[in-house]
Amino acid sequence: MQKSSSSSTLGPGGLDLAQAFFKPIQQTAPPSPTKRHTKISVIGAGNVGMAIAQTILTQDLADELALVDAKPDKLRGEMLDLQHAAAFLPRTRILAANDYAVTTGSDLCIVTAGARQNPGESRLSLLQRNLALFRSIVPPLAKYSPDAFLLIVSNPVDVLTYVAWKLSGFPSNRVIGSGTNLDSSRFRFLIADHLDVNAQDVQAYIVGEHGDSSVALWSSISVGGVPILSFLERQEIAYEKETLEKIHKEVVQSAYEVISLKGYTSWAIGYSVANLARSILRDQRRIHPVSVLAKGFYGISGGDVFLSLPAQLGRSGVLGVTNVHLTEEEGQRLRDSAKTILEVQNQLGL
Amino acid sequence: MQKSSSSSTLGPGGLDLTQAFFKQIQQTAPPSPTKRHTKISVIGAGNVGMAIAQTILTQDLVDVLALVDAKPDKLRGEMLDLQHAAAFLPRTRILADTDYAVTAGSDLCIVTAGARQNPGESRLSLLQRNLALFRSIVPPLAKYSPDAILLIVSNPVDVLTYVAWKLSGFPPNRVIGSGTNLDSSRFRFLIADHLDVNAQDVQAYIVGEHGDSSVALWSSISVGGVPILSFLERQEIAYEKETLEKIHKEVVQSAYEVISLKGYTSWAIGYSVANLSRSILRDQRRIHPVSVLAKGFYGISGGDAFLSLPAQLGRSGVLGVTNVHLTEEEGQKLRDSAKTILEVQSELGI
Numbered sequence: 191m192q193k194s195s196s197s198s199t200l201g202p203g204g205l206d207l208a209q210a211f212f213k214p215i216q217q218t219a220p221p222s223p224t225k226r227h228t229k230i231s232v233i234g235a236g237n238v239g240m241a242i243a244q245t246i247l248t249q250d251l252a253d254e255l256a257l258v259d260a261k262p263d264k265l266r267g268e269m270l271d272l273q274h275a276a277a278f279l280p281r282t283r284i285l286a287a288n289d290y291a292v293t294t295g296s297d298l299c300i301v302t303a304g305a306r307q308n309p310g311e312s313r314l315s316l317l318q319r320n321l322a323l324f325r326s327i328v329p330p331l332a333k334y335s336p337d338a339f340l341l342i343v344s345n346p347v348d349v350l351t352y353v354a355w356k357l358s359g360f361p362s363n364r365v366i367g368s369g370t371n372l373d374s375s376r377f378r379f380l381i382a383d384h385l386d387v388n389a390q391d392v393q394a395y396i397v398g399e400h401g402d403s404s405v406a407l408w409s410s411i412s413v414g415g416v417p418i419l420s421f422l423e424r425q426e427i428a429y430e431k432e433t434l435e436k437i438h439k440e441v442v443q444s445a446y447e448v449i450s451l452k453g454y455t456s457w458a459i460g461y462s463v464a465n466l467a468r469s470i471l472r473d474q475r476r477i478h479p480v481s482v483l484a485k486g487f488y489g490i491s492g493g494d495v496f497l498s499l500p501a502q503l504g505r506s507g508v509l510g511v512t513n514v515h516l517t518e519e520e521g522q523r524l525r526d527s528a529k530t531i532l533e534v535q536n537q538l539g540l
Numbered sequence: 541m542q543k544s545s546s547s548s549t550l551g552p553g554g555l556d557l558t559q560a561f562f563k564q565i566q567q568t569a570p571p572s573p574t575k576r577h578t579k580i581s582v583i584g585a586g587n588v589g590m591a592i593a594q595t596i597l598t599q600d601l602v603d604v605l606a607l608v609d610a611k612p613d614k615l616r617g618e619m620l621d622l623q624h625a626a627a628f629l630p631r632t633r634i635l636a637d638t639d640y641a642v643t644a645g646s647d648l649c650i651v652t653a654g655a656r657q658n659p660g661e662s663r664l665s666l667l668q669r670n671l672a673l674f675r676s677i678v679p680p681l682a683k684y685s686p687d688a689i690l691l692i693v694s695n696p697v698d699v700l701t702y703v704a705w706k707l708s709g710f711p712p713n714r715v716i717g718s719g720t721n722l723d724s725s726r727f728r729f730l731i732a733d734h735l736d737v738n739a740q741d742v743q744a745y746i747v748g749e750h751g752d753s754s755v756a757l758w759s760s761i762s763v764g765g766v767p768i769l770s771f772l773e774r775q776e777i778a779y780e781k782e783t784l785e786k787i788h789k790e791v792v793q794s795a796y797e798v799i800s801l802k803g804y805t806s807w808a809i810g811y812s813v814a815n816l817s818r819s820i821l822r823d824q825r826r827i828h829p830v831s832v833l834a835k836g837f838y839g840i841s842g843g844d845a846f847l848s849l850p851a852q853l854g855r856s857g858v859l860g861v862t863n864v865h866l867t868e869e870e871g872q873k874l875r876d877s878a879k880t881i882l883e884v885q886s887e888l889g890i
Binding site: 200208209212244248278279374383416421455460 | 554557617618623625627631728766772775800802810811812
């Protein structure tokens with residue numbers, strides 16, 4: 191096992207304890223090639239990338255974690271800060287380099303690199319800044335880990351997941367975007383907080399664009415198995431469609447709210463992506479609203495568009511999209527969301 | 541259970557689902573007063589405070605987490621960013637306020653508030669900036685949680701732990717500084733990386749001041765039960781005392797290195813403090829090098845100095861200091877470390 195260059199001797203004085211510290215037993219053979227060595231690479235050591243990396247580390251999801259960033263000092267500092275916690279964590283190899291060779295043999299590559307969303311800036315306006323960046327990121331990742339999954343987090347995530355799919359040449363089941371996994375978590379938090387229940391008992395999906403044209407699937411929301419809209423009708427609790435739209439708007443706004451308050455978001459997206467990583471790497475076969483190739487679903491046509499649908503995730507990536515029933519209106523909004531994304535995508539010339 | 545103010549209705553449109561959502565069973569009584577409701581308050585929502593808060597949350601150590609900071613926007617943003625992860629975490633109540641009343645009834649109060657150590661700045665030079673701050677932090681904490689354990693992280697941690705002890709009026713077993721718990725982890729990482737072993741098999745303490753005059757207890761280092769210095773002698777591997785001192789220096793420098801590379805440290809101290817929190821709240825009775833009232837140990841006298849010694853921690857705080865054997869030289873270095881701290885402390889007039 192390769193050591194970091196400073197550790198072949200202990201400290202600058204060159205004390206070498208390793209000789210004779212361990213003695214092998216008789217008749218050993220080289221290690222069997224058991225593929226249980228999980229490696230995750232995180233591209234981008236900013237607030238989002240590091241929150242993801244640290245959560246993955248705390249949740250013990252990988253044997254090896256590689257970090258890549260353009261800024262070598264920041265990168266090295268972040269690597270050391272994680273390594274220094276060695277006494278408090280299960281042993282995980284943590285590597286960092288500007289060179290993509292460090293990502294070789296990854297099971298999962300998570301791309302967070304990109305400009306930070308400015309207060310008030312819509313996700314779509316980030317696109318130009320991030321496209322050029324992806325041309326330098328995705329082809330090397332694909333080259334060094336031809337069997338990996340790509341999980342795109344950078345915004346605007348739906349278009350950039352399409353970009354990553356094109357640039358990598360990977361099959362569509364191995365390229366996903368974090369999409370509305372987090373929006374849905376925020377939605378579930380709002381509902382759970384109001385009802386004083388555990389958010390994990392709330393089934394609620396926001397799908398479509400991870401952005402202003404996302405679609406809240408009100409007709410599918412249930413809490414502990416109780417579908418919410420039917421419940422309201424049975425109890426004869428009146429509600430206005432406008433009220434539901436305001437709640438959805440609050441979810442979309444909450445990301446911007448966090449950005450305007452603390453300058454960026456990090457913790458929630460960290461947990462969200464670690465959660466997706468676990469479902470994929472541990473073959474959990476759970477359903478997550480993530481950005482997938484949506485062409486052909488719910489009448490979505492007109493081009494290869496990625497947007498969030500409830501998708502079952504496992505070790506081979508996207509196993510399928512659940513056959514959730516959409517109302518006529520929800521279906522139309524989803525198709526409108528797809529159109530919004532395709533309009534932007536078509537300007538890319540990819 | 542108190543809800544956040546926005547959740548009595550769902551969204552700005554005032555949709556109230558709670559009426560009739562749950563129906564109680566017959567003959568219920570009010571909840572029994574079982575004290576299994578663990579609350580931690582973190583004072584300071586900067587990089588260190590938030591890394592600690594997030595690690596505590598991920599490791600599921602508490603039922604209630606309260607955050608306090610002077611900057612209300614930053615504070616609210618951080619609180620929301622954690623709350624939005626509700627779907628991915630066990631249910632934890634997360635509160636935040638600039639008013640210390642939010643900390644009422646805490647089991648553990650972790651103080652990280654204070655100025656950030658600038659590149660090249662020694663920890664002792666931060667002292668003046670942090671003393672005034674503690675006068676506004678510690679008395680309210682003590683008032684709202686008179687039975688809590690105080691865990692001080694702000695630097696210079698040894699002097700500030702003494703300050704917190706004085707300002708709180710708490711018995712010394714309930715006032716601890718994070719001390720050299722992290723330095724020791726860095727030390728163990730270096731040794732483990734060199735020997736290619738798990739850092740948890742490395743017993744190695746750095747004690748004394750969390751700073752330039754800390755003391756590496758070389759005579760007590762063992763790996764898998766093998767005492768290192770005896771090993772070197774038995775194997776007739778020559779080493780110079782200077783080499784050992786360089787290794788220790790590398791540990792002390794590594795904090796400054798991370799600061800100069802990424803601007804601050806966060807992840808490692810987050811794991812370190814979460815680790816201490818677990819030992820205390822879960823009564824783990826583990827031994828940690830943390831800053832405790834050291835008067836009377838190893839000939840330390842001349843005043844009430846807090847510095848790191850290997851201390852057993854449990855639910856009632858500091859259970860005792862282990863009777864580790866120090867060489868004559870190590871004992872002297874420890875007493876010198878105490879003198880350094882006392883000199884600074886005596887200028888405080890507390």
